[in-house]
Amino acid sequence: xxxxxxxxxxxxxxxxxxxxxxxxxxxxxxxxxxxxxxxxxxxxxxxxxxxxxxxxxxxxxxxxxxxxxxxxxxxxxxxxxxxxxxxxxxxxxxxxxxxxxxxxxxxxxxxxxxxxxxxxxxxxxxxxxxxxxxxxxxxxxxxxxxxxxxxxxxxxxxxxxxxxxxxxxxxxxxxxxxxxxxxxxxxxxxxxxxxxxxxxxxxxxxxxxxxxxx
Ligand code: CO
Numbered sequence: 133x134x135x136x137x138x139x140x141x142x143x144x145x146x147x148x149x150x151x152x153x154x155x156x157x158x159x160x161x162x163x164x165x166x167x168x169x170x171x172x173x174x175x176x177x178x179x180x181x182x183x184x185x186x187x188x189x190x191x192x193x194x195x196x197x198x199x200x201x202x203x204x205x206x207x208x209x210x211x212x213x214x215x216x217x218x219x220x221x222x223x224x225x226x227x228x229x230x231x232x233x234x235x236x237x238x239x240x241x242x243x244x245x246x247x248x249x250x251x252x253x254x255x256x257x258x259x260x261x262x263x264x265x266x267x268x269x270x271x272x273x274x275x276x277x278x279x280x281x282x283x284x285x286x287x288x289x290x291x292x293x294x295x296x297x298x299x300x301x302x303x304x305x306x307x308x309x310x311x312x313x314x315x316x317x318x319x320x321x322x323x324x325x326x327x328x329x330x331x332x333x334x335x336x337x338x339x340x341x342x343x344x345x346x
C-alpha cells in the first residue's frame with residue numbers, strides 16, 4: 133500500500149536522471165568531482181519551502197541546513213558543524229536564514245500548548261517573543277502579530293550567526309561573507325530580503341572573540 137508512494141519517488145528519480153542526462157550528458161560526472169556552492173541556506177524543515185526550488189539553484193549551488201523554524205541555536209552541534217564546514221571549507225559567500233509566514237514552529241511556540249520534547253526547541257522562539265513582547269502586543273491582529281514574530285525571529289537568528297566564532301573568524305581573515313535574513317510567503321511563492329549583515333555590522337563587544345593575531 134504505502135510502497136506505492138515510495139515507488140512513485142523512485143520512478144520520479146529515474147525520470148529526473150534521464151532528463152538531466154538529455155540536457156547535459158556530463159551533468160552527474162561533473163557533480164561527482166566536488167561542490168563549490170556560493171550559498172549556505174538555513175531554512176525551515178517545512179515541506180512547502182524547498183530551498184533549491186524557490187531560489188532556482190541547481191545541485192552543487194546551495195548548501196542546505198534545515199530545522200524546525202530555521203533556528204540558529206548556539207548549542208546545536210548539527211547546525212554548527214554545517215556552518216563551520218560551509219564557511220571554513222566550502223568558503224560560501226552568503227549565508228541565508230530563511231523563515232516563512234505560517235510557520236508551524238512559530239505558531240506552536242506562541243500557542244502555550246505542551247509539545248513535550250519539542251518544547252525545548254520552541255523555547256528559543258518563546259524567548260524571542262518575550263524579548264519583543266511590547267512591540268508584538270501593539271499589533272492587534274493575531275495573524276499580523278505572528279507574521280511580525282516570524283520576521284523578528286529571522287533577524288535574531290542572523291544576530292546569533294554573528295555571535296559564532298565561525299563567522300567572526302571568516303570576517304577576521306578577510307573572507308567575503310554576507311549574512312542575509314529572508315522571509316518566504318508560502319501563499320504566493322515570493323521570497324524577500326529583510327536584512328543584510330556584514331563585518332561592518334556592530335555587535336556588542338562581549339560577543340566578539342579575540343583571535344590569535346590580536
Ligand atoms: Co516553518
